[in-house]
Amino acid sequence: MREISEATVRDAAQGSVEAFEAIYKAYGPYVYNVVYRMLHHADDAQDVTQEVFVTVYRKLKTFGFRSSLKTWIYRIATNLAINHAKKREREQNRTVALDEKMESVLASNPADRADVRHAQREQVSALLEVLNADQRACLVLRDFEGLSYEEIAQTLGINLNTVRSRLKRGREKLLAFSKEVIRHEM
């Protein structure tokens, strides 16, 4: 990844489209990955990625270089993705029933060897649907993005103990869920 200089950030804040494009090129894929893993749908992920960067553009003047630009952008991305996920869950009348989630994981089992990678990817995303949005954000930042507990705490504005307990609860749920799936398959 290309490093973004302070000068580039200032130029973008002043309205330079080229400078802002450099920022998008550097961080767009990170944002898209986080948002996609949070929302599990490409359409939603694209819409929210768009909102993230329009928000970044508007807020760039207030970025004070106190945290890294990457952490700051991740924070905007996770906030918007969590909001979007929660809104969707409310609209769907709370979370989808566990049975349905299990169906979706089972359906994505790689029956066809040729499509095994795609199926694995679907399974991973489906697996995350079991978690609530806050737990999912912690797991995505940790397991897909490789952030440390400290970086996750900074990004989400929560303390280290909360990071740790959300990861623990989330992973317990995944373990319990996978046991249920195995029982279903037998």
Next chain:
Amino acid sequence: MKCRDVREFILTDYLDERMSGDAQTALERHLAECGGCREFEAQARQVVMEPFRQADRLYPPDAVWEKIHARILEENQARAGSRLGAFWAGLSSRVPLPKPALAAAALVGVMAIALTFTLHRLPMQGPELARLDIEAEATYVAALLDGTSAASVSESGENGGFGTAIEEYFL
């Protein structure tokens, strides 16, 4: 170390490689002696670690940048508009405008809006962009005279006012 504590560490600090020294030694000694916790560790790695570590990285399609690009150009127009708007508001409070001038300005505004939307579809470079800023300013001035605010001009359309909610969220 109790099995319960060991398993909590496995799901957090141990699998995330945040343990060291005595704590790690104690945990590994427990694992060597306890088949149940060894089994738990193997399962945890298989279910909550491997699938994520092996997952592909995804890349946003080009259309995402194209949409962002279009929206920040709109944003720039709105910014240019509000700069001129502040100047104009100051001026018009001191110099009252006669009615016919108001109507003429509104007409110019309607034309400017039409022109802005037409130009907006075309790819643009330096001089065109500068001209577009002027059009945006004209639009803004017309909107002011019309009694609508600049915000409603820039926030209407595909945005649907969602941006405002986000702004509030981050304040």
